[in-house]
Amino acid sequence: MKTELERVEPRPARRRFLQGAAALASTLIAPGVLLYISSHATETATKSPRWGLLIDTNAMSEADVDACVQACKREHGWQSRAGSKTDAQWIRKVGLSDPQSGHRRFLPMMCQHCENPPCVDVCPTGASFKRADGIVLVNRHICIGCRYCMMACPYKARSFIHEPLQDQLPVAPRGKGTVESCTLCVHRIDRDGADAVPACAEAVNQGGRSAIVFGDLNDSDSEIVKRLRKHGGTKLRADMGLNPALRYQGL
């Protein structure tokens, strides 16, 4: 038995309107849904990498650290004269002495490519920025040279260009009056991806050694993650919650 309501035929005009509206809605929404599904699919298939370095200080002599610094200078074309307080130092040799035992070790120190970089937070123009793959860089086109990033960096990783520059290299454009730091050899990474080897790592990993391991911290099968899983690694100033992409062993 039909109820009163079901017996009433929908008016043709209203039916046409509802059909039209449904068709329009499907046309508008469907591509969005498809796009969402497809983008979601690629996201899971190729999760964005986070490039990092593992530095084994036990495997590095003072000469190895010097080699890192020299390689970086050659790769990027920066110089630092002895005793100059205004020259750039993208990477530096730090000597650590244990006050009790007197034990001495050396390590290379550079931009730690933080997940939560204070330099990016404080930069007024957004010239300091972090790429999707975690590399922290300076856009020299919009850096105004205020040096607030240098005040904020917990690792003293950045240098201000105090002098006019000559003979710049194509892979590392620089500018007087702006700030710069280690790029993790981003030009090599953009060329070679996961197979890239930053210049500092290349300099020390001679003869089958791997004192500096480059790799994707998001890839559980990468060498860097395997080594970290096995031996652990120290984040410098870990208490600040910056989650740097550089890890040290032997500290």
Added chain:
Amino acid sequence: MAATPRYAEIRTSTARYWGLLILLALIAVIGFAAAHHMDVEGHHITGMNNQVVWGLPHVFAIFLIVAASGALNLASLASVFQRAEYKPLARFSAVLSIALLVGGLAILLLDLGRPDRLIVAMTHYNFKSIFAWNIILYSGFVVIVVAYLWLMMERRMHRWSRPAGMFALAWRLTLTTGTGSIFGFLVAREAYDSALLAPMFIVMSFAFGLAVFILLLLLSFRLDRRELDGAHLLRLRKLLGLFCTGVLYFVVVFHLTKLYGSQNHDFERFILVEGGVYTVLFWFFQIGLGSLLPLWLVYAPRLQNSVASLVLASLLVILGAFAQLYVIIIGGQAFPLNIFPGYIVDSSFSDGAVNTYSPSLWEFLLGCGGFTCALLIALLVIRILPIMPEKLPREID
């Protein structure tokens, strides 16, 4: 109740007045020439380096910006807190605050590595940056205070001067909070990383701004031979004493807080005991000459009517202000970062070592140029517009 004050342009045309203006203009031009030289040569001709990245220009600039906010005190007291006795000075208070801010901003801008990229700073904002907020706060301050000044000066608009005064007060407290937080938000450095810096900068602004205000008020009244009764000076004297006490209180609490936990003992030992120039600046110039001596000059019963003692106290407050900002800004950077706790550290980049800094002439000239630029603007505006009261006689109650 005080009668409605009458205002008039400064009319003096003595050689002394014009001589002063020409001298100030000359220093300002030399300062900007020095900045141009720094821009062409690069910052290696300054004393600043990759360890002490902010130097003397920033001491001057922050002094002027902080004082600018405080110079608006008397206008706020008159408009917002309805203290009629300060009303005659409200216009000059607004003019001086704009002038000081412009001078300070000029220094900050000209010290940039790329001052030619001002347009970039005005068009690219990272809203997480306290520096970007300050760009908005500083430019907004100028606009708001100019509008506020106009509302005070235009008879038909008087009724709007109170809401404008309230807005300006809220804005300048936010502005100085922002300036203090430039340092307060620097979590990586032991010298900063404290919420206390924001309120401390606010009280500093009250004291520094008032000191500059008192000196320029006395100077312009003397230049134009206007009548100024001692009762007005007595009030300003008491205010200066109150603000100096406030600054001293914050300094004591700041250092006590740092001294309590052992993690900051090395830093406190550096500033208070072993820091060489910073220790001398702190104890002798900031605390001794810049705080205790002005307090004595302000409160000593037999000096209550001495104009000379008020002038000296104001000059000493400014001297102490420079010492305090030098210790905060440069002393804070001189102390090494503690990246490797528990180790003795050395490197070619001054790791583990006290960073050295000796200001060059260029920076000093730039700083002086910005300061004199501010004074020049103030002294010119009071000649062009009816800013100063014709006289400040004893009020009839």
